[in-house]
Structures are given as C-alpha cells and as structure tokens.
Amino acid sequence: MKDASEQKSQLRKGLLELAVLLVVSRGSVYASDILKQLKDSDLLVVEGTLYPLLSRLKDDGSLGYQWQESKSGPPRKYYQLTKKGESDLSQLLQTWTNLSQSINSLIKITK
Amino acid sequence: MKDASEQKSQLRKGLLELAVLLVVSRGSVYASDILKQLKDSDLLVVEGTLYPLLSRLKDDGSLGYQWQESKSGPPRKYYQLTKKGESDLSQLLQTWTNLSQSINSLIKITK
DNA sequence: ATTACTACCTTGTATCACAAGGTACTAGGT
DNA sequence: ACCTAGTACCTTGTGATACAAGGTAGTAAT
Secondary structure, X not given: OOOHHHHHHHHHOOHHHHHHHHHHHOOOEOHXXXXXXXXXXXXXXXXXXXXXXXXXXXXXXXXXXXXXXXXXXXXXXXXXXXXXXXXXXXXXXHHHHHHHHHHHHHHHHHO | OOOHHHHHHHHHOOHHHHHHHHHHHOOOEOHHHHHXXXXXXOOOOOHHHHHHHHXXXXXXXXXXXXXXXXXXXXXXEEEEEOHHHHHHHHHHHHHHHHHHHHXXXXXXXXX
C-alpha cells in the first residue's frame, strides 16, 4: 500500500457505476452535472473515467441520451435511465447493501 | 451490465484488501482460514485472488508470516499484521467509512 | 482572428480479480 | 515401494477498468 490516494482509488473501484446510476436516476443530466454531483458527495471522478463509463452503460442498454443545445458552448448529451437501467440499479443497490453489511460485520467482530 | 455475478465482482473490487486485513487483524491465520472466514461473511474469494493479494500485502510491509508445520499436510504460512499493517488498516477503515457514507447519502437523496 | 470557456472523446498504462493449471508435502491403502 | 486422496502453496494468462494526458470542436467576447 503506497499512499492514501491510491488506497482510496482501489476501494472505489466498482462503486462508480452504482454512483453514476444513482445520480442519473434523479433526473436528466449531462456529464458535467454528474461530475459536480459526485464531487459534492466526495466521490471525485475525472473525465477520463466518466466518459468511458457512460459509454459502457449506454452500450449495455442501461442509459439513453439526447443531444441538447446549450447557450454557453457546444451541445450536451443528456442521459436518462432506461427500463433496463432501473432494473440494473435496483440489483446493484441490493448487491451494495449485502456487501456493505458483510464488511461491517467483519468490522464489528474485529472490535 | 451482463449478470449478477459480474456485477457483484465489480462492486467487490478493492474491498478485498480491507476484508483480508480485517480477518488477519483478529489473529494469526493461514490462507485457508482466511478463505473460510470470508466465505462465512459472504465475501467469497478464490485462491487465485487471495495468494497474489497476500504477497502484495507482505511486499508492502503490511503483513508478516511464519511457517508452521501441520499434522495433516504441507506446512502453512501463518500471517499477522505488522505495525504498518495496523496503521494501513486503520486508514482503510476511515476511507471505507467515508465512501460508504457517500454512497448512502446518494441513495437517500434518490429515494 | 485570437483567446477563453465549455463539452465530448480517445489513447496508453498500471492495477487487479479470476480461471486454470502446477508443485509439493502427508497419510493411508495395497 | 507405489499409488491415490487430501491439503497447501504458487504462477500464468486474460479481461476489465480507473486514471493521466492529450485531442477535437462548438460558442462568445475582445
């Protein structure tokens, strides 16, 4: 283990998909909105991570999008959850709950 | 997203190091002990994942070990936390707590 | 036409979980 | 002495993915 930031990065792996689906589930958003909301939740993500992830979720059929013009720059891609995305999110939430409880039970025994 | 097992695997990435350190922190154990305890906590890990992880933790100075003979087979490597390992674990626990709260706060807002 | 800002995307690298396969020690039966 | 079964350790190869760095292109104001 080298330092705190690497540690955080490792622990975060795999959670980003859940976090992004949660953000999108609140309403139509484009990439910068997502980055901002994740930052507000202390789940910092960078562009190089987010864009490929959004593409994967779109290819999987979990997300859809429409282009929308902006008054202050180039057009934006606004994403929404599809039916499949809603179902995926609900499964991920279940998985998250189980995993979280597993870790917390290990912590309790340790204490 | 393809299926539930892949989903689970993705979400679990990065948590295994924390889980293993937690198990070892309870006392001297060898690989099969760790596998069994993680299985009991529904955090299934396979040998091909655990052995490289133990080697990494040893190389990082977080774990130490001694060989110990067994009456029922080849000798075993018993692992313990080093001082550094204890410090790493405590940092990881802090990171876990923060991350967990971040995700849970996103969930609450969504609901 | 240059600069600044915004927004989308790609490439290359390092890391890691896992499947599959391999080595080696002990014990018990033949 | 020779198998077979059980246990325990480890390595190799593959696919996935978070991230840094760099690239393209639209709008708007000087």
